Structure formats: C-alpha cells, structure tokens
Amino acid sequence: MPTFGVIVFPGSNCDHDAYHALKHIMGVDTRFIFHKETDLGKVDGIVVPGGFSYGDYLRSGAIARFSPVMQAVSDFAAKGGPVIGICNGFQILLESGLLPGAMLHNEQLRFTCKQVYLKTEAFDTPFTSAIPKDTLLHIPVAHGEGNYYADETTLAQLEDQNQIVFRYVDADGNPTRESNPNGAVGNIAGICNAARNVVGMMPHPERAMETLLGSADGKYVFESVLQSF
Amino acid sequence: MFKAEINVTLRKSILDPKGKAAREALHQLGYHAIQDVRIGKYIELFVDAASETEAEQIARESCEKLLANEVMEDFVITLTKTN
Amino acid sequence: MFKAEINVTLRKSILDPKGKAAREALHQLGYHAIQDVRIGKYIELFVDAASETEAEQIARESCEKLLANEVMEDFVITLTKTN
C-alpha cells in the first residue's frame, strides 16, 4: 500500500484538502510533513499543496523553496519519485528549479476562482495515466499569480518533449483566449519535468473529488498516481 | 522625451509584512548582517513633455492621483532626459 | 551601516500587466503625454557590513537567491553608506 506525504508550509491552506482527498476519498495512507523536516521518512509520493506559503509576500513560492524540507523533496524527485505541485505547490516547484519557467500576476490583475475546462496533452506521467482520452476535465482554479511564463527556448523544449500536461480550453476543447483564466502563454495550465515524474498544475484536482461539490474529475489525477505503483 | 523613476514606499510607522517576511527568509539563508528590509514600488514613467518642469509636474500629479496611496505611502521622483 | 537600494524589474520582453493598467488609468485622467509605464519592486536593504564590497556582495547574493527571479526579472543595486 503506497504512503503519501503532504508538505505543510506556514501559510499552506489546501494541505487539509489534499489530505482529505487522498486519505478519505482515495483511502490512501497519508501524513503531513512539516516544512522544518529534513527527512521525508518512508513515502512513495509527495504532494506540494496549494495555499499562500509565507504569505506569498515576495513572489508566490519564493520563500518556501528555501524551507529545509524542499531539499529532501528535490532529492526524492531526483530519484524518480512522483511529485505533484498544485497551485502554490506548482509555484514552489518553479521557484526551486524543479520545473522550468515562472509565474506572473494574472493578466487581469485579480485573483480568480472558478471552474475551468482542461485538455490533457500528456498521458505518460504518474498523474495523468488514468485520465480517459479525449474527455475534458472540469476542475476549479483559485489563484492570483497563475500567468505561466517561459522564454522561447524553454517553451520550444516543452512543446517538443510533450512536457505540456494540461491546457485551459473552452467547452469544445479549444484553447481560446476567453477560456484562459490568467493569460498563461499557450493556455498552459500544467507541465512536467524532462524525467516526467514531477508535475505542476495550477488547477486544484483535490477540489474536484465529489460531484456534491461540483465535479469529480479530479479523482483521475489521484487514480493515475495510485496505478503507477 | 523624459524618464521619471519613482520610488513609492510605505511610511516608516506603517507595518510592512512583505519586508518582514523577506528579512526573516534572508536571515534563514545566513545573511544576518541584514538589519531590515522594506519593499515598495519602483515605477518608470516615459513622458513626452515639452520641458523638464512639465514632465516633473505630470509625474508628480500621476503619483498624487494614482500611483501612490497618500494615506500610507510617500514617493520620490528622479527625472532624466532620454533623447 | 550601508543602505542598498534595489530595483527589480520585469525583463523588457515580458508583458507588464500592472504597467499597462496604470498607463490606461493615467490616460483616462488626461495624462496622454505618458507613453509607457512599467512597475517593478523597490527594495531597501539595511546591511551592517564591514566594507562597501562586503555590503555589495550581500545585496547581490540576496537578489540572486531570493529577491529577484532570474527567469523573468533583472535587478540593479545602488549602495550608499548611511552613518
């Protein structure tokens, strides 16, 4: 039975939601790992959750990347362990160089929280293998700095190596301007690293685990990682 | 053409959570020599004005009306002629 | 004691939504002479260093490690001795 670790930074607030999704809905052994820890202990997968680590005061995730636990997370990732960074977690993975690129303020300069459609473009990662082909995921976003940026060369590499995992699309699956909630280049909503074991995504799959709350499409992400063991 | 460089800063007595968080992070990185950090806005205005005084006035009014929040912020303008 | 004044700005090639919004608002206020606005961070570091070179190094490393994100931002440091 795999064990999952959910990292807790001062200011994380989606850590409980990720824990609830894994432990109570997927029935997986899960525990919190405080940011001051330098050893992850026995763990098979890591979630770097959403929230406002250190208040997101300088840049989202800028300070969290220096927490002691992040060195352990990078070592775990280097050894091929599955790591997913959700929203603030994605920003922390970018700031720590585990994923390429950076996040700018949303183009309309406002925090935005709503359901969006996602098109999956990479099925060969530990977090997308169980997502059914040619179906759109209906998953909420909630962020103020999700405007993904990468320079030309990085962007080209992401496209060539098929490292773009999710794109914002409209109900018909087209990556239009209106369907892009923050102005991210190429409607990019999620990417993976070259080794394909680290995924970062701005939308919150842990908030789409029950139809009672609006959508259960987020379960595919967690089903994928469980199948990867 | 003139370039106005404007520094907008929180008044001294006002709490600066951003600066505090950055100072504590830098201390954790070992830079204990850093006594304080304050974070404000650096604004570049490119003004097509006839004279320096006119450019200076446009920059100052822009700060008073929009770029600085008089209730809690001060601003300093440095003007340079560009071409 | 030294004071490092640091301007952190978005690289020119990157769209600056805050600057764009400020420019449009200033135009609405009638300041059409303003051609462009770019908004970045103005950071003041108060460094208790033995020498100017040491203070300069602390400031630069603080920027490289934390205060600026090299992927999208540039920074300029101006150092002054305070007491």
Add this chain to the structure above:
Amino acid sequence: MNASTPQEPQVTLDLAKEHGLTEQEYQQICDYLGRVPTFTELGVYSVMWSEHCSYKNSIAVLKTLPRSGPQLLVDAGEENAGLVDIGDGLACAFKIESHNHPSAVEPYQGAATGVGGIHRDIFTMGARPVASLNSLRFGSLENPRVRYLLDGVVRGIADYGNAFGVPTVAGEVCFDESYEGNPLVNAMSVGIVKVGETASAIATGEGNPVIIVGSSTGRDGIHGATFASEEISEASESKRPSVQVGDPFMEKLLLEASLEALKTGAVVGMQDMGAAGIACSTSEMSAKGEAGMEIDLDKVPAREEGMTAYELLLSESQERMLVVAHKGREQEIIDVYKKWDLHAVVIGHVTNTGRVQYHKEGQLKADIPADSLVLGGGAPVYIRETRRPDYLDETMSFNPATVREERSLTELIYTLLKSPNIASKRWVYEQYDTMVRTNTVVGPGPSDAAVIRLKDSRKGLAVKTDCNGRYVYLNPRKGGQIAVVEAARNVVCAGGRPVAITNCLNFGNPYKPEMYWVFKEAVGGMGDACRMLQTPVTGGNVSFYNENPKGAVFPTPTIGMLGLVEDVEKHAMTASFKQEGDTILYVGAPRRGLGGSEYLSWCHKITAGDAPELDLIFEKSLQQATIEVIHKQLITAAHDLSDGGLAIAITEMAVFAGKGAHLDLS
C-alpha cells in the same frame, strides 16, 4: 503615585473632551479613581468608554432583543461571539462586525483588517473558522471615488480571506446615493468547535501568567476606537490616523498556534485584540474573572522605538492576542507559538485586586478598577431622546400608483437587470476563494444562501447576510422585521432551518433624536421577527455615526442568519431551474404596491412609499411549509422574491440555468 510624570500632559477637563469624553463622564472617572486620572488612565477610559467598545448609546435598546434560546450555549454578549449547539457534539460560533470608517479612509486595509478581526473573534473561542461572508454598501457607481472604494474593499477582503484560507461563500453588495462617502463594510465569520472544547475570554487565578502572542506592537490605528465614534467629515480626513495594516500570513499562524495551544489544557482564558488592543483585552478579561492584572509594558514586543505607555495600551496593531496560562505551564504555551515562529511573551500576571495596573520603566502609569471600564460594569449607559422624523410623513403619503410608466414590461425588465443592485455580482465573488476547505456545496451565484457541509456528518450550515436599508428608511419597524425575515427566507430557500442570527447595526449619530427613533424602531422590528421565527440574537456589533456631510446613510441593520441543513445531499437547494416541464409555483401573500421598490428607485429615482406588507405569522408558516417540501424532496429549486420582485426572480432562475419559463399572470 503622582498625578502625572513630567513628560505626560497635565489632565484637564478640556483634554478629556478632546478625548471624546463628556464633562459628566470625566467627573465619573475622577470618582472611580478618587483623584484626577493620569494621561494614560484618561486614554484608557476614553477608548474603553467610546461608543465602539462600551455600546453606551445602544446597550439599553439591544437588551430588548431575544438573546437566549434552547440552542444557545452562551448568551449574547457573554463571549466574543455567539455559540449555538448544532448537534452531534458540535457547536457553531459566528458573528458579524463592521469596519466602515477605516474602509472609508483606506478601503483595502480597512476591509482586510475587518476580515482579520472577525476571524479572531471566532478562533479566540477555540472554534476553527469554516466560512466567511460580507455585506457591502457603496454610493452610486457613477462616482469615481465609489469605484475606487469598491475595488479596494473587494481586493482587501479577497487578499486577506484567500491567504488566511477560509472560503468566502456568500454576501451582498448594494449601491445607493445615501452611502456616498460612508461605505458600509460588514464582515462575518462562522466557526465550528466541539462542545466542551471552547475557550473563554476570562482571567482567573492569582499569579497566573499573562502572555501576549502574535505580531509586535506599533502605533497602528491609535484612537481607532474613538475614531470610529466620530462622523466622517473634513476634520477626520486631516486627522489621518496611521492606518492599521493586516497580515493574513501572521493570522494563519496565529490561528493554528492558538488552536494547538488550547489543546495543551494549559490555557485559562484567551481574548483577541481588536479595538483598544491591550487596554481592552486586559480589562475585559479581568472584569469577567472578577480579578485584576499587573502588566509590565516594557515587556511588550514593540515594533517602533520609544512608544509610551499610552501608545502601547491603545495601539490597535493587528494579529495579536492575550492568553492567560496556568501558573507553571506557560512554557508549554510559549513553545507552541514558537513552533509557529510567533512571539509569545509573558507581560504580567493575574492578581485578585480587581484592578488593572500598567507599569512602564518601573513606574506605575495606570491603576484602574477593571470593572469600571467595561460594558456591563462601570461604563456609562444612556437612554437617548427620540423623535419621529418628519420625512416619514412625506414618504409614507406617497402613492406609487401616481407614477406614469410608458415602458413595456420587457423594457423594464432589461432596465432593472442593469441596476447594480440586481446585476450579477460575479465580478466580485470570483475574486474570492469560495472553495478552499472543500466543504462548499452551494457557493455564491445561483442561490439565495450558501451551504457548507460538515465533514464526517450528513449535516450542513446554510448562511447568509442580508438587509434592505431602503425599507428600514421608509418604515423602521417593518424594515427591521423584513431584514430578519428575508435573511431567514434566503436560508430556507437553500434548504436550511433558521436557528439564530448575529447583527451589525449600521446607523447614524445617536445624539440626533430622529436618528435614535429610527434605531429604536428598527431594533424593535428585529425583535418582533426574531421572537416569531425563534431565531435569537447571539451577539454582533453596533456602528453609529454612519453619516456624511450631506446627511445620514440608510439605517442598515445587517442580519447574519445561521441555518441548519439536516441532510446536505438531499436538502441543499439552489435557485436555477433544473428540468424542462417542471411546474413553477408562486407561494406566499400577493404583494401590494411598489413602495420602496428597486423599480421606483432605479427606474424613477424615487425613494418613497411604505415598505412592503408583512404578516409575521403568515411568514412563519410559509417558511415552515417550504422547509417541509424541501425535506420531502418535492421541489427542484427555490428562490426568494426581493429586489425587482417576481419579474426579476423568474428571470434570475431562468438565466442561472440557461432556460426559459412560461407564466400565466392572471
């Protein structure tokens, strides 16, 4: 102790008046102390006896409201927030408070600190905040200053709430010229705690250490309390107090640390620091425990140099709390706060003198009987003069039928849909994180109230803030009734059974007899409805002096209604039409007349006529019947008729679902 040390100003009646105290109040202070107060003592009394802290001009009227009930674990006013038993061993703490005046001066920080303050009132009782609501009122949107205030207030609420990690799930935004220059920013927090695990704001046990935790203290918002008790005028613009700045990141640490500290069992009592900071928390906790405190202000972590005793006591720096520990176990508490990187410093201890004594640099700066300072103790209580305002004769006699109207019904509906009071508020609530904590079953938008589920239970809470200030202006008594009834109706339409309310009473200057008559009538109306619907008042806030140079704002008793949803999956209800062919039922009394309607106000710029008819007995049975059909799962949607009446209600139900409707009005 000599009357005043060299550097402190000599206390005179004039200085007392400058602090907002009347001659009679100053004399009473001298009697309590048996001498002329020191400058620091005068400062403490002036802020503790301000309207904001003492409720001196409202407590007598508030006492007429039903304030206890079978499900209340704590009577109104006893603790920082009301506490309602919701079954399964759980209790709900909830409260609404205003931050109107700070938001008029600096909208972003004013609103942000309003959200921070109300959440602290909840977690200081040991409850974890699970939902946040707000109620906002502004002048007309044509005015650029109003657009600036709206943008700042919404951004402040969003940035603070989103970072703090509590979903903002419901609220209202209204616009009317009467709120020009004096916006209303009311913030509400709802928290959950296991029965028996609550904390009380009490100091007992001689020798028990008193600890200040959280942010360090600066000169933020000094005179914040007295400032809220003065009208906004040109004068207050110049007396710009140094603004209170909110730090949501610090508040999140304070929340987690405080709940963890309470679990150690080493905490005797805990109180958050809001208006009047250290002075208020030390004196209120002492008075409640019939104890005293010896405080050394030198120990208070200060953010600025050379702060005097006066400034340290009155400072309203945010994100701070006072904790009284069991003697010998204070280190356990300090270690918890250190784990979360927060200050936790012993600044004194509890005594049995019943007096709060504050020392600075080895000198006793203030020595005051705690009880003499507090609401319910020595703070003054006034019964103000009332007189029915003349404007009512004119507005009541207005006959809406005399208004000529050439526009077709279709044209009118389109016009009404453009009214800011009716148009979609998506631009506002999409800036709020409405989903964090994954409990939001029904969020803002197509629903009359929000529904939050309680994890590992079938139950849920239905919550809403609501008030129609125009109705209260046109008929204070009936307007007060309608405010409660409409909030209850909203909760019922979302599948909840109304249980209890909190309220934020936004009114004008209590020293104007006409204004006080309106205040008394409105509170009377609220009492009528609360008694009928059996929804007692668990506490709240009064904000007077909501006036501006042109006149008073609409009298606005904002109601925060708490409802219980028995089974979230079966009963949570929204307002959008669900399937084609569903029958549409009009339920309730026929509404007569257009007095005080949005139609008159928006389409004709008329604010006149009487508030709509209301029969409380009929209303109670209407709500009970609606709850029953929801429990029997006979209906698929429910919506309350309010602004814009039947036409707008039906339009909204259709637009929410992208469907149409066929109606026979005969």
